[in-house]
Amino acid sequence: MRINLASVWVDDQEKALRFYTDVLGFAKKTDVPTGEHRWLTVVSPEAPDGVELLLEPDAHPAARPLKEALVADGIPFTSFAVDDVHAEFDRLKGLGVTFTQEPADMGPVTTAVLDDTCGNLIMIAETNEPAA
Incomplete structure (x- = not known):
């Protein structure tokens, strides 16, 4: 068993994509429309087939209060x-x-x-x- 995906809840997927790629230096891996949101992942450029980070919308009612x-x-x-x-x-x-x-x-x-x-x-x- 290994970890292949982790997620971070974000308030705006497009803003998150810019920050996580342009600033932190991750690379976009997957970008698939899923209705109102996207299945949007980034990876380390040092490990493009490694663990993906899902930039997950914080739309669930529990997400924002926890954050x-x-x-x-x-x-x-x-x-x-x-x-x-x-x-x-x-x-x-x-x-x-x-x-x-x-x-x-x-x-x-x-x-x-x-x-x-x-x-x-x-x-x-x-x-x-x-x-x-």
């Missing part, structure tokens, strides 16, 4: 791995991304938390090498 509660408490909806949190933080800040947590060393990981402009906080995380 709002997570943001109010500063809790990220999901986390993405990066090789260098500080470099990615600088790159994204240069593109105008808002961070709610600057890079922080937390022992085995260094993390930062950004606002995805679609109603979510997203953590970026770098695994730190264990001390020798």
